[in-house]
Amino acid sequence: MLNISRSPLHGKVDLSEYTHSQVVFHRKHFMTIDRFLIVFGIILLIILFLPWTQIVSGNGQVTTLTPDQRPQTIQSPIPGRIEKWYVKEGEFVNKGDTILHISEIKNEYFDPQLVERTGQQIEAKSMSVKSYEEKVKALNNQIEALVTERRLKLNMASNKLIQARLKVQSDSIDFEAAKTNIEIAKRRYDRIESLEGEGLYSLRDLEENKLKLQETEAKLISQENKLLSSINEVINAEIEINRVQAEYTDKISKAQSDLYTAQSGQFDTSAQVTKLENERTNYEMRNDMYFIRAPQSGIINKAIRGGIGETFKEGERLVGIMPDGYDMAVETFVEPIDLPLMYIGAKVRIQFDGWPAIVFSGWPNVSYGTYGGKIVAIENFISDNGKYRVLISPDPEAETWPSDVRVGSGAFTMALLEDVPIWFELWRKLNGFPPNYYKPENLTKLDSK
Template identity: 70%
Template sequence: MLNISNSPLHGKVDMSRFKASRRVFHRRHYKYFNRFLLAFAGIGLIVLFLPWTQNIRGRGFLTTLTPEQRPQTIQSPIPGRIERWYVREGDYVEAGDTILFVSEVKNEYFDPLLLTRTQQQIDAKSRAVSSYQQKVLALDSQVGALINERELKLEQARNKLIQANLKVQSDSIDLEAAKTQITIAQRQYDRTALLQEEGLKAVTDVEEKRLKLQESQAKLISQENKLYAAKNEVINAKVEIGRIQAEYTDKISKARSDRATAESSQFDSEAQVTKLENEYSNYERRTDLYYIRAPRSGYINKALQGGVGETFKEGDELVGIMPAKVDLAVESFVDPLDLPLVHRGEKVRIQFDGWPVIIFSGWPNVSYGTYGGTIVAVETYISPNGKYRILIAPDPDDHPWPEDLRVGSGAQTIALLNDVPIWFELWRQLNGFPPNYYQPEDNMAQTKKK
């Protein structure tokens, strides 16, 4: 056919007698083939100038928009033993429904009458507090009575002191009168004795005056004794005042000390009552924790602790639950090289695993089976897989996502960037250049305004 042999076949064999050779060896097919190549080259050239949307592809999976809607496990805050299951895997439960019942494994909580006995202790201590309160009131009354009695006693002693002082004054006046009388008696005696010597008075008159003089002297001594006795009574009255003050100060101090002791015992009993009430509340709350309840409405995924009679520690995972109503989102990952091109609020096309799709990554308008999304969060720290995590929510301006999607299923994401010619994208891909750096339209508008 190519005529490269020294013995050409068509020189020996007549090929024109074969139908296939007649169709092949004529010259007309070259014209059609050249037309085809020319048309193909023209179409290819036109295609090279068609617009192409640069994009960043990522791989992720479905999750929820808020952390509280994600699958979770239910733990028990106390250690215990499984006694009874009220649900099966796959059951739907409302928030607050009982999932299982557990019992105690700590011996300090084994008493079935623990709450009753604790309440009895609280009542007993409360009565003790009331008793101490009454004792404090009684001691307050006693202190008041002692203060009143002390004032009366002191007033009585002061009156005695006043009386003693008045008696001292009276005896002092009587002593001065006695001194005056003895002076007069001495003068009368001397005058009578002188007159007797002159013969003008009788001896009896002299003896009478001597007797009066001696009586005045005796009266003076007696009056001095009374004065000293009155002064002694003044001293005794002052001593009595000091004794009364000391005695009642001691009694009042003792009563106040007893009151402080009773008040201290009252406060101690009140502290014990508060402690017992706290323990009662803890016991009551612990009793309520025996029933493991659903924190929210959802489906029971898997029982992580099985059987009856199995023990577990506090914080151990017991059962997994998936919330029933969730706001779906896609958790995707992009390379660090593409991270500067990703911004919040940008549009993203999503392909869900298990859903048929015809996709042209650079022509989103002719892609079918993809769904719209909007970037709501961009992680600022790299993930363990060496990429950055982005969170994509449904696009409210696009058609809704399928209702049968489940959290955890896979998804592929395509973040749309600038529109460039196809020849430029081919040149960029062949040279390994990154997509064109750009800013979203809102940021660019703000930059222009500034």
């Protein structure tokens, strides 16, 4: 039948007598096939010029639009032991509801009256602070009294110094007068002595003048002694001033030293009071942490640590909660080569896991079971899977997302790009070229501004 042998069968046997050969080799049959192929080719040519929307696909999962609406775990900031559970898995709790009660496992916090005993220590230290305050006041009064007494003593010593200096001046004047008197007495004695030799004065007159001369010399010596005594009094007054200054400086310095010691003790005790108050506040807050409460309203997903009497460390996850009232979003991941094609506000079609969809890639308008979204955030740093994360929110202009979709379910996304002919898309796929890079007109104008 294929006529590939060197002895063709149709050259020896007449095939036209057979019914099947008449059907196969009939002229009209070829005409039908030719017409079919021509129509199919025309239809295929028309299809090649139909518009096709380029897409960037990605796989992701359903999440929430804001971080505080995403599923979270509740931890305990302190280590402890589980004593009692107040909720069950799947139960709805309001913000502030108690989830479980824990007890202490550290021996320094075992005392049930730890807060009260710390308060008593604070009261005792506060009384010590008051005692130091009174001591500081007494020392300040003592210092003021010493300063006043020093001022009065110095005034008294200064007055004595002035008096001594005035007395020195008076004695020095008397001393000069005594010097003058002794000179006068000497001249008189010499004159009488010479006249007595001539017989003009008697010996008695000479002896009287000699006696007066000796009395005048005695007065000169006495006046000189008074002057020296007055000078000594001046020196003594100056020494007294220095002594008073040094004495009261020493007393005031000692009182100030006691004052600084008392103030140091006061400040140290005040610091201890502050430290104890801080510890008491920490103890009160720690006692409040024995009750693990819901940070926000939601549903208890899973008790990660169960049982009674089980111990755990600080920061360890205890229970998972799904917040109530969240705004759904989809996080998807795109290849680095497709990242320049992503922009805020781009339209995206989404297919959720568990929701059957008939998807015509490139014809989003005729796809069934997909939902619209738009890009609201693009991560600038590559993720651990080697792709870039893109966050998608519901498109208010498109259909509403299913209310039964749960956070964490998978999603397949298709970002809608430029409309091109089908032949161009086939040519791009065969050559391995990326989709066309472009920006919408309104976004381009915004960048230029």
